[in-house]
Amino acid sequence: MFLQSINVLDVDLCVQQPDKFVAHTRASADLREIMPYLNSMFRTSTYNHDAGSIKFTNDKIEYTIIGDKINIAKFINRTELHELLDWLKDLVNDTYDSRSEIIPMYVCRKPVPVLFIYNLLPKTNCQQCGEKSCMVFAAQLNKLEIDIEACPILSEPEYTANRRRLEGAFGAFS
Amino acid sequence: MSIYLDNGATSYPKPESVYVSIAEYMRNNGASPGRGNYSRAMEADRLVYMTRKALCKLLCVPRPGQIIFTCNATESINMALKGYLKPGDRVLTTSYEHNAVARPLKMLETDREIKIGLIPSTPDGVSDMEWYQQELSKGVRLVVVAHGSNVIGCVTPLDEIVSAAHRHNTPVLVDAAQTAGVYPVDVTSVPVDMLAFTGHKGLLGPTGTGGLYIREGLELSTLKEGGTGGMSLSPFQPSDPPDRYEAGTMNIFGIAGLNAAVQFLLDTGVEVIREHEIELAQFLMDGLDTVPGVTYYGPSSAKDRLGLVSFNLEGQDPNKVAIKLDRDYEIMVRAGIHCAPQAHHLLGTAPGGALRVSLGYFNQREDIERLIDALREITYS
Known part of the structure; x- marks a missing residue:
């Protein structure tokens, strides 16, 4: 398995939406290798190949990944956070296993004005x-x-x- | 060596992993979940989540947030009834409910003037479905049924109860205290609206643990409000489950044990446990047939009942028989009313009640052989 675990480091109130939370977590593997594939899959993604970072939104939850650090924002409680971590872990591992079938995208998308x-x-x-x-x-x-x-x-x-x-x-x- | 045959009250022994898990948590973690940003509190948080997830797998619940942790089935049932029923509501329930259902309903009858309808039932626990369907058409706010009776041992046909209720948009609350862990429970294929369970009976966990499943979209008034570890600046209880219903520090030691217990059940398989209990229950009933003057209650086939059998010995006080079994034979059974007076009225066994033998996964045929031998000696003495 490419990604074994994601550990929560801390949880705080979300600055943008104070009725929601943000969590800082650390993955058991550096995720740079998988980022071009995630970039290809999420039309909301902002990818920086040189910096090794990607940001995307799914179901109104914001994910920011820099290397092995993952920030997750706008979840409602810790139960939801752990559900999201399970989802993200499965997504990363499924993407890693299927990467021969996905065309990686190395450039950042431009937003439509x-x-x-x-x-x-x-x-x-x-x-x-x-x-x-x-x-x-x-x-x-x-x-x-x-x-x-x-x-x-x-x-x-x-x-x-x-x-x-x-x-x-x-x-x-x- | 003593023999424990009171698993309907609480299961004993527990799987070894339950003892280990509780001790491990108490010694090496000890933090309160959701109450801190240090690593052990995060581990505690994860443990709570993993326990919810394991319960979801066991009970076929779609999402972990739909499992609310409580102290026991009684608290879960109180949470459901008092959080859902409004003044003047009509409720249908059965004649073999535990006091965990009957007493809160009785309290609400006084406090909120709810009306309680008892579904007529045979002594074998077969409900009058024609009556039930007619009553539903008159307007019922909630149906409350025990999945399995702790006295008669009968199992409620939930699919029939739920589909009839849902035809009238009436939700169903199920008391699964006697079935969770020993009988298949699937809230997805039989879409009950709420399901109360305890952790210390068939689930093989410690006392002080339990839960309530609430289907998505159903919102209850809260039974209690207080700290949840997040949104602490807000003067109000969080609106989303499970935090909405889980005020106060959790029984994390109990949850650590419950997590190990549910993992044991998932590894073993509820079907395997059920088969074992059917075999033992049939062996027990066959043995009771050889004891003079025995009358046992409920369905005659073990396949139609839980692994518990209530019975009486002709001319003998069940309480005295239970005491004799304990003192002279080291066999523990439960005598009396079993917190279900209506069931004993239905059987005609009130006020003395009956003897109840409730089996568990760790019981063996030899335990029943010793019980039957003891009952024969008591009968002939």
Whole structure:
């Protein structure tokens, strides 16, 4: 097994969201070798090959890995933390075992600019997506914290071309 | 050498790993889980999580956070009933419930004016399903059933009880005190809404441990509030399980033992334990058939019952027989009402009750042979 364990070093309140926690942990193996493969799998990842670090988000949980150090942020309690550690350990080991089938990605993804997204939106501020305005939707989409499908107007025929451009912009990086 | 036949009260002996695990934790760790950022507190935290995870595997619970640790099944049942029922609610339950269910319900009958309906049952513990389904259609807030009776030994057909209740959107609370660890429990294939268990009976762990499974999406009012080790600045109890329901320092020594016990069960296999208990229970009933004046209660086939048999000897006070078995033969059985008065009313054995032999994984045929020989001598003396 590539990664035997991940040990929790400390748990603290999350600065960004004080009702959630952040944990600093240490893996039993240096994870640099696996990072280009994780980078390939997560469209939310920010990878720095030279620094040996990667950051990605999954189910609203943020993971930052630098060598053998792993920070996990925005979990609700310690039970969830241990579930996440189990998930991450399995993910790393599965990725390591399957790396011959994954094309590694050594470059950092570039985010799609907020204004580029905004210009393709209906700009009706209808709030059907659950956000306060189209600009907020664009900012959320830029951070990949909302799906394109959340905007129902983009599914209407007159917005087919805009939707395709948006999907292309994100698909090009995913 | 003494013979212990009271596993329905608490199991004995425990697997060797349980003793080792508790001693190891007490001597070499001793920290409180979730209450510190030093390595031993983190190890304690991990141990609690691993125990939840092992229980999830045993009971087919989807996520560890759905297992709430308590002191015993009684606390779990109180947490469920008092956290879920509201004034005027109607509850259906059986006639063979333990006082762990019957007494909190009775308290809620007074305090919250809930209404309790008892599902009619035969002395073998077979519930009147037609009556049950008719009552459900009249509006019932909760169904509470023992998975297995601690007196009759019958096993409730949970799939029928749950599917009928869910047709009326009524949740089901199951008291698995007598079944967890010795009888297959699967909350995924039979989707009960809450399941209370104790750690010290069939699960083979220490006393002072237990838990409540709560299905995802079901939220209870809290039975207690207090420290959880996190979000300490907030004046309110955390809203997410398990912390929502687990105020106060945990019984971590007990959990260390429970973890080893559940691992033992997973390694051994509940099916293997069940087969052993069926074989012993049948051997016991066959032996009792050879003792003059014995009447035993509940299903006649060992396959239809748990590894416990309650019985009486004609003309003999069960309490006196139990004392004689202990003093003269070093055999420990339980006599009396077994904290389940309604079951004894159903059997017609109140107020004296009955003798109960409850078997465990570590009992052997020789234990039963010695019991039967002793009962014969008592009968002829």
